[in-house]
Amino acid sequence: xxxxxFNALGGPLxxxxxxxxxxxxxxxxxxxxxxTHRLRWKLFFNQIVEIGLLSQLxxxxxxxxxxxxxxxxxxxxxxxxxxxxxxxxVVSVAILxxxxxxxxALMVTGRVGAAMSAExxxxxxxxxxxxxxxxxxxxxxxxVVPRALAMMVSxxxxxxxxxxxxxxxxxxxxxxxxxxxxxxxxxxMVRWTRSRDIIMGLSKAFCFGILIVFIxxxxxxxxxxxxxxxxxxxxxxxxxxxxAVLISNFFLTMLLNIIYPAGYQ
Amino acid sequence: MNAQDRQNGSMIAVHGxxxxxxxxxxxxxxxxxxxxxxxxxxxxxxxxxKSVLLKHLIGxxxxxxxxxxxxxxxxxxxxxxxxxxxxxxxxxxxxxxxLFDSMTVAENIAFPLREAGERDAKVLRKRVSExxxxxxxxxxxxxxxxxxxxxxxxxVGLARSIxxxxxxxxxxxxxxxxxxxxxxxxxxxxxxxxxxxxxTSIVVTHDMKNAFHVADRIAYLHEGKIYFQGAPEELRQxxxxxxxxxxxxxxxxxxxxxxxxxxx
Numbered sequence: 350x351x352x353x354x355f356n357a358l359g360g361p362l363x364x365x366x367x368x369x370x371x372x373x374x375x376x377x378x379x380x381x382x383x384x385t386h387r388l389r390w391k392l393f394f395n396q397i398v399e400i401g402l403l404s405q406l407x408x409x410x411x412x413x414x415x416x417x418x419x420x421x422x423x424x425x426x427x428x429x430x431x432x433x434x435x436x437x438x439v440v441s442v443a444i445l446x447x448x449x450x451x452x453x454a455l456m457v458t459g460r461v462g463a464a465m466s467a468e469x470x471x472x473x474x475x476x477x478x479x480x481x482x483x484x485x486x487x488x489x490x491x492x493v494v495p496r497a498l499a500m501m502v503s504x505x506x507x508x509x510x511x512x513x514x515x516x517x518x519x520x521x522x523x524x525x526x527x528x529x530x531x532x533x534x535x536x537x538m539v540r541w542t543r544s545r546d547i548i549m550g551l552s553k554a555f556c557f558g559i560l561i562v563f564i565x566x567x568x569x570x571x572x573x574x575x576x577x578x579x580x581x582x583x584x585x586x587x588x589x590x591x592x593a594v595l596i597s598n599f600f601l602t603m604l605l606n607i608i609y610p611a612g613y614q
Numbered sequence: 615m616n617a618q619d620r621q622n623g624s625m626i627a628v629h630g631x632x633x634x635x636x637x638x639x640x641x642x643x644x645x646x647x648x649x650x651x652x653x654x655x656x657x658x659x660x661x662x663x664k665s666v667l668l669k670h671l672i673g674x675x676x677x678x679x680x681x682x683x684x685x686x687x688x689x690x691x692x693x694x695x696x697x698x699x700x701x702x703x704x705x706x707x708x709x710x711x712x713l714f715d716s717m718t719v720a721e722n723i724a725f726p727l728r729e730a731g732e733r734d735a736k737v738l739r740k741r742v743s744e745x746x747x748x749x750x751x752x753x754x755x756x757x758x759x760x761x762x763x764x765x766x767x768x769x770v771g772l773a774r775s776i777x778x779x780x781x782x783x784x785x786x787x788x789x790x791x792x793x794x795x796x797x798x799x800x801x802x803x804x805x806x807x808x809x810x811x812x813x814t815s816i817v818v819t820h821d822m823k824n825a826f827h828v829a830d831r832i833a834y835l836h837e838g839k840i841y842f843q844g845a846p847e848e849l850r851q852x853x854x855x856x857x858x859x860x861x862x863x864x865x866x867x868x869x870x871x872x873x874x875x876x877x878x
Binding site for chain 1: 714
């Protein structure tokens, strides 16, 4: 019975480890190429536009409404114990350390990760990747490197934008809708928010960007069997990248909290 | 092997190539020699591994066993990056043309040159228009691949693979899915490239007219092995019933009433 149990467990486990290995090898290959082969600047800038510029609306709306609702909910609780002016501090630290990076990463996964795996997957099933190889172009150099680099540059900026919009909208909601005293609100916020909170948020953004880009590109590059295969690859890329963001977020929090501890010290 | 291949001047030599995909043994020990400047047609049933064989010749697929020599170099153990030098010598026309659908016709054709480091827009334009002229595609520069017919796509794909003047061109089903007139124009194009550039060509096809039209020599791939190779005339006159069945398009399945589920 135990043997059967472990047999049933073994197959998926081996496949999972193999999958992780493939993604890590893709990442290693990409970083090697980044430092040893020329960068295709045009493709890089195209991807900056695709990832950074075209995500603006999504990121602003995500940041804005998250900031607004989080401010309101916190105020409803804090107001009862007469701590309405402390809301600013809670909102800013929470958005910097958690909400900003995680929600932006999930939105970027849905918008950019899906597009990446669908585009690369379509190229794969229509033999365009074989055509690249046949024309003596290494697919990682051409497809993955520009995307990975653009993601590493764009993600911290998008997260910073999301955080800034979230905090600003939270301020307006608190001051104009909930009638908190603006001076105390700002004073508390500045007092309790540290530069290490900002560093933590942006470090997370960078890590999430790496996870999203390699998981999505890998799914695209391994897509199989026509339109159905591309659809499946896209779905799996979004699901896997989202889960990877949420799971790694916990471990990143624990790790980064050692380097940049939370709270006022 | 190396020295011997150089001596007899073969451009491509394949020895004992074996490939299994999934549970299916596609190639079971293929041996093939292609001389410099020669045109070889590989014929065989659909799904018989012709395209698989072709993809092995430029390292797009890796065999389970066997050797592939290209101009005296064994490509089996070459890394993907090192294969680039081989792929500059050997061009391939894919069955579905495999044009980059995010680029225009001109960008597709210029792609190999651009990747090789050519930046001068004037030179690129000149080379592209030369290619378009050879392919009889003048005025189509700005079209996207989606808006091209099958025959045009093949010609753009061909232009893209020969713009860097390879010494060998591989054609994967160049006439499949095309009407007889367009097929004929592709056949003539293949012939013209042979004469003009003196390239070695391998044409994988199941279109017999295509094979007889372009080939100096024909190889018949049957059940994972080269069953026959020789001049087109030899093939035509061969008494072998497997070859004759293929040439005449005879299926060996007996259509009995039972096969249709009819009780006799």
